[in-house]
Amino acid sequence: MYLHIQQLLPRYFEESRKEDSEIWDKDIRFEQGEYIKIVAPSGSGKTSLMHFLYGIRDEYTGTVSYDDHAIRKFSAEDFAHQRRKHVSIVFQDLRLFPEQDVWTNLEIKRRLHAFHPEEKIADMTEQLGIGNKLHSKCRTLSYGEQQRVAIIRALMQPFNFLLLDEPFSHLDENNSKKAMELMLDEARLRNASIIFADLERIDYFPFTRIFHL
Numbered sequence: 001m002y003l004h005i006q007q008l009l010p011r012y013f014e015e016s017r018k019e020d021s022e023i024w025d026k027d028i029r030f031e032q033g034e035y036i037k038i039v040a041p042s043g044s045g046k047t048s049l050m051h052f053l054y055g056i057r058d059e060y061t062g063t064v065s066y067d068d069h070a071i072r073k074f075s076a077e078d079f080a081h082q083r084r085k086h087v088s089i090v091f092q093d094l095r096l097f098p099e100q101d102v103w104t105n106l107e108i109k110r111r112l113h114a115f116h117p118e119e120k121i122a123d124m125t126e127q128l129g130i131g132n133k134l135h136s137k138c139r140t141l142s143y144g145e146q147q148r149v150a151i152i153r154a155l156m157q158p159f160n161f162l163l164l165d166e167p168f169s170h171l172d173e174n175n176s177k178k179a180m181e182l183m184l185d186e187a188r189l190r191n192a193s194i195i196f197a198d199l200e201r202i203d204y205f206p207f208t209r210i211f212h213l
Contacts, residue, residue, distance in 0.1 A: 001032050001092035001161070002065075002067060002108050003030040003031060003053060003161060004028070004064070004131060005027070005052075005062065005063070005064055005193075006048070008023070008060055008061070008064060009062055010024075010052075010060050011060060012020060017045075022043070022211040022212050022213070025062070026059060028211075029052075029196060030161070030193060031193065032191065032192065032193050033191050033192070034209060035193065036193065036194065036198065036210075036211070037196050037201065037207035037211070038212075039208040039211070039213065040197045046166065047166075047197075049197060049212045050091075050092075052064055053132075054083075060115065062127070066087075076087070078205075079156050085158050086160045087159060087160070088159035090165060091164040094147065095150070097130070097138065098139035099139065100138060101132045101135050101138070102130065102138060105138055106121045106152055107121065108112060109154075109156045110156040112157065115155075115157055119136075122134070124182065128152065128179055129134050129175065129178070130145050130149065142170070143170040147168070148171070149165065150153045151167055151179050151182070152182075155182070155186045160193065161192060161193050162183065164197065165197055166199065177204050180204055180205060184206070
């Protein structure tokens with residue numbers, strides 16, 4: 001699988017924004033198995049890009065394609081299929097179920113199209129230091145703990161591409177490295193690509209290509 005963007009630009013951006021960008025208004029193909037780093041300062045459209053690639057917003061000119069299929073033409077069923085099997089995401093705003101506990105948030109995702117057995121939930125939460133939070137409601141967790149839940153949730157399903165929108169904003173370097181190691185391990189299991197958008201370059205992400213948004 002590959003993702004292909006062609007002359008992509010948010011409709012609410014001025015045309016001049018594309019001049020200094022290595023993403024906007026360019027023709028770029030992201031191949032499965034690559035590790036892509038996108039350095040995206042505040043206001044450059046990082047979250048917009050992730051939402052465009054995931055297909056939950058379409059206020060853009062140009063084209064986003066999965067393989068040779070433009071996602072503007074996808075039906076709801078097409079998107080559901082892609083998101084169950086091929087594309088996973090860690091949203092910047094997390095989108096957890098706040099009144100449900102950590103276990104439920106993760107198990108709901110796992111059951112939709114499981115890649116891992118149920119016991120993997122406990123393994124991953126222990127690895128990221130939140131094993132004692134499984135039965136705590138997500139709204140009672142710190143934002144950094146919620147970020148770790150959102151990261152694990154994204155790893156419960158199959159994927160060819162994992163999209164990361166500033167996933168470590170509330171984590172210290174030690175916890176960020178642990179989370180990155182877990183995501184890299186899971187990407188290798190699937191021969192998957194990671195597209196990682198953040199405010200700056202992160203040395204412990206072994207990118208194969210880097211772009212400045």
